[in-house]
Amino acid sequence: MLFRSVNDKILKIFNKKVTIFFSVLVVFLILLFIRLFYLQIISYEKLKTLSDNNRIRIVRIFANRGIILDRKGVIIVKNAPSYNLTILKEDIKDINNTLQQLSSVVELNKESVLKKIKNSYPYVPIVVKRGLNFQEVSYFMEHSQDFPGVKIELETSRYYEDGEAVSHIIGYTGEVNLDEIERYGIYFPGDIIGKTGIERYYEAILRGKNGLKYVEVDSLGQAINSTNVKEPVSGNNIGLTIDMNMHKYAKELFAGKKGAAVILKMDGNEVITLFSSPTYNLSDFIPFITEDKWKQLHSEDKPLINRAIEAAYPPGSVFKVLMATAALNENIITPNTTFNCNGEFLYGNLTYRCWNKDGHGVVNLKKSIAESCDVYYYNVGLKLGIDNIVKYARGLGLGSKTGIDLPTESGGNFPDKDWKKRLFKQPWYPGETIITSIGQGYMTVTPLQLAVMLSGIFNYGKVYKPKILDKIITQNGVFNINKELVNDLHIPKNVADTVLDAVIETVMGERGTAYRAKVDGVVVGGKTGTAQVVGLKKTENMNQEQIPEKYRDHSWFGGVFPGDNPKYVIVVFVEHGGSGSSGATPLAGALINKMVQLGYVAD
Numbered sequence: 001m002l003f004r005s006v007n008d009k010i011l012k013i014f015n016k017k018v019t020i021f022f023s024v025l026v027v028f029l030i031l032l033f034i035r036l037f038y039l040q041i042i043s044y045e046k047l048k049t050l051s052d053n054n055r056i057r058i059v060r061i062f063a064n065r066g067i068i069l070d071r072k073g074v075i076i077v078k079n080a081p082s083y084n085l086t087i088l089k090e091d092i093k094d095i096n097n098t099l100q101q102l103s104s105v106v107e108l109n110k111e112s113v114l115k116k117i118k119n120s121y122p123y124v125p126i127v128v129k130r131g132l133n134f135q136e137v138s139y140f141m142e143h144s145q146d147f148p149g150v151k152i153e154l155e156t157s158r159y160y161e162d163g164e165a166v167s168h169i170i171g172y173t174g175e176v177n178l179d180e181i182e183r184y185g186i187y188f189p190g191d192i193i194g195k196t197g198i199e200r201y202y203e204a205i206l207r208g209k210n211g212l213k214y215v216e217v218d219s220l221g222q223a224i225n226s227t228n229v230k231e232p233v234s235g236n237n238i239g240l241t242i243d244m245n246m247h248k249y250a251k252e253l254f255a256g257k258k259g260a261a262v263i264l265k266m267d268g269n270e271v272i273t274l275f276s277s278p279t280y281n282l283s284d285f286i287p288f289i290t291e292d293k294w295k296q297l298h299s300e301d302k303p304l305i306n307r308a309i310e311a312a313y314p315p316g317s318v319f320k321v322l323m324a325t326a327a328l329n330e331n332i333i334t335p336n337t338t339f340n341c342n343g344e345f346l347y348g349n350l351t352y353r354c355w356n357k358d359g360h361g362v363v364n365l366k367k368s369i370a371e372s373c374d375v376y377y378y379n380v381g382l383k384l385g386i387d388n389i390v391k392y393a394r395g396l397g398l399g400s401k402t403g404i405d406l407p408t409e410s411g412g413n414f415p416d417k418d419w420k421k422r423l424f425k426q427p428w429y430p431g432e433t434i435i436t437s438i439g440q441g442y443m444t445v446t447p448l449q450l451a452v453m454l455s456g457i458f459n460y461g462k463v464y465k466p467k468i469l470d471k472i473i474t475q476n477g478v479f480n481i482n483k484e485l486v487n488d489l490h491i492p493k494n495v496a497d498t499v500l501d502a503v504i505e506t507v508m509g510e511r512g513t514a515y516r517a518k519v520d521g522v523v524v525g526g527k528t529g530t531a532q533v534v535g536l537k538k539t540e541n542m543n544q545e546q547i548p549e550k551y552r553d554h555s556w557f558g559g560v561f562p563g564d565n566p567k568y569v570i571v572v573f574v575e576h577g578g579s580g581s582s583g584a585t586p587l588a589g590a591l592i593n594k595m596v597q598l599g600y601v602a603d
Helices: 002-042 044-055 095-103 110-118 134-142 178-184 197-201 244-253 291-296 316-329 365-370 374-384 386-395 417-424 430-436 447-458 493-508 585-597
Strands: 056-061 075-087 126-129 150-160 173-175 192-194 211-217 223-230 237-240 259-265 270-277 339-341 344-347 350-353 361-363 462-464 469-474 477-480 485-488 525-531 554-561 568-574
Touching (some): 095 126, 192 197, 244 259, 244 270, 259 447, 316 365, 316 525, 316 554, 339 374, 350 374, 365 493, 447 462, 447 493, 447 568, 493 525, 493 554, 554 585, 568 585
Antiparallel strands (some): 056 211, 173 192, 211 223, 525 554
16 A cells, blocks of 8 residues: 555656646647747848848849930940948948058048948938049058958949030039939939039939849858849930030130130020130049039039020120110111211210210111110110010020029029019119110120020020930930920011121121120121129229129120021120120120031021
8 A cells, every 4th residue: 555655646746847847838839839920921121131131131233324415426424343441330340440550551531431421211322432443442452351241343434525615514413412312212321413514404314224133142241252233224325415515615715714605506506506705624533522622613614504504694784785676676677777876865864875985876776786885875875765675585594593404503684673672662764774785784695595595586586495415316216305485575577687788797897895706707697795783983984804703794705607597595794794795795606616617508
């Protein structure tokens, strides 16, 4: 009995322990199952991503930007290989130490790099240095084991036929900033984007689509295999309406001067030349612009400003071409209407002077344009009235943006009664109409606006939106950009031809103020303009050389050629260039002569 009792006790203890064991085992298995379920099912995607990121990296393959050509097929912007130094922060244990090591090999802006790292995305390489030279690339390739998380990436950068001649049209590229990343939602830190000019305006056409590949890496982050490559798609090439040869020549002519030159083909207002001076070199932005050069671009000369479309000035006497057109079209005058000019015009108790203090005598329309008589247009302005002047000015594109396919265009200003009342709380006075009639006063125009105005007049009232893009060249074919008519004032042929005869006399006649624009073998029509910067009394007794540059008049020339069958308009502006006849006109004559040499007038 005693033995049986002992066995029962032992069996009971054993059963209890077995029960506990199996209970613990079941609990363990349940916990294991729950953990496996959590890892394999609930956290699968997260853990798979972490695992893949440690073993497999998605590497972007940068797309080439589209090539840019001029109207004759000359390549003016293409791509060249560029090597960049990048880091992947997830592969680097000590960022500061790594940057310190890198700084001993290449010049780095540590503060800028740390800012990029702070704003970077996970597992996206950060560009810390662009445009490595051969020695630098060789060093990092040879010492790759010493720099875990550091890579050399190949992409392309812009290469220019002449980075100065077309800088304001083409514009520069640069790394995207945070605002651009948030605004567009398609860029990553380190990506390149068009910042100004055509590069910015047609960014979506030029940028292309980046490719990618899956790269298997080792424990140091070094690539050991790549699979699943998605090839990049290059950006579309584009052809522009501009002529590179004309821009190179304009750069020579404007050396040391501030101003602009615009040449439009009247049929559609294709931009052949749109040059601004001083210019800057686009190559300075490749691979990146230095701080010193960036400061130079913000000097007093303001080379970054495209004076052809961004800077607005009083047009001076070139505006008389519009006044003559409007007065003829409204039957205010005829070609034979005359006014007497004795050098001044009295209105009320005010005296308005002509630039020729001795006067022009009896003046008809042709003489008024050819000799640029102010008194004639004082009379015409009062008869025409500010409302009619505004109608023609705005109808021909003054006072608003032309719509050219470039960013940052200025609209200038063309005042009217409402504008004066709104801004100054005053009515419009007849004296302001008198001043407006000779292109002075409140009005300001860009050189491009003035060219569009002339084109509209000699196109019999048809005003086209100026364009620089001529065609888009894709893998699927070439798509031409059509001309766009934005307004039609229906100027009769006899009116436009009468004004044309007058501007031809201005250049080709014996007493014309624009005789310096003459070109052998071509009939040229034109009008000079001198826009005052300060009051006449301040400088009238001084020679041109004695007048400080900042007080010198602005110089204009606006013209059309060939005169017997107008095809092109030209506007040349020289900031503080003095009188229109001596400052802008010789440059215009040289540019027209170059057009003749290049075969434009004969086509």
